[in-house]
Amino acid sequence: MAITYELVKTVTAQLYDRSLRGIPEDTKAALQRADAAESNETARHTLRIMLRSADAAQRSSQFICSDAGVPVFFVRVGTQAQFSGNVRQAIADGFD
Template sequence: MKTVNAQTITETIAHLCIDANRNLPKDVAAALHQAEENEPFAPAKDLLSLLTKNEQIARTTQMPICQDTGMAVVFADVGQDVHIAGDFAEAVNEGVRRGYVEGLLRKSVVGDPLRRVNTGDNTPAVLHTRLVPGDTLTLTVAPKGFGSENMSQLRMLTPASGIDGVKRFVLDTVRAA
């Protein structure tokens, strides 16, 4: 049985929070650059150019890629033969806390959605844990921005609304944004 200290988890999560907000994965950055090169439509090419320039600036200055540094979503694959010395969830949240404070990342998480009081450190994280065979622990941090929630809407349509009802709802929602 392999033992992983909670402090190691905290330090790793803090590093991953900062890195995920400053550096796109290489395959994603390459795909953006490739899309820019291959895009024939000028307005779309201009937009992709802005995204690739932003990625380069963030990487070279080690500033966040986006001002919305999001809520930390942590994926943990925990081996069946791994013993965690300490409280796993608390270690993850302490790592998020340290990463967002030390990395000077924007704190935008509220503790109680009805009271809307900012936690000041972007905790709690959303933690997805999966038990897997073996003696390894794999941690991935994916910041989830909140922009898409700003103007999202939900509506229950009757079957009689049909495709036209769906189209009307989508267009009305876009216009309201």
């Protein structure tokens, strides 16, 4: 069975949304360690803002940042995968 344009578009949209609303626990832990180790007060303040933003986004289901930047996806495709439709366009349309 071929992987459809609609499936690629839907999954892309879901992954993008998920990436904007939370950070992985290991990333959060790394930010906390950086905050604890940082001696520069301005840098510590910035790290704390990042942590508070991540917590607020998780609690309210809002985006972590209003400027999401440019998404980059690395897609691995097996040699037996079959697609129906334009995969690149489906990924691009998943951001609309």
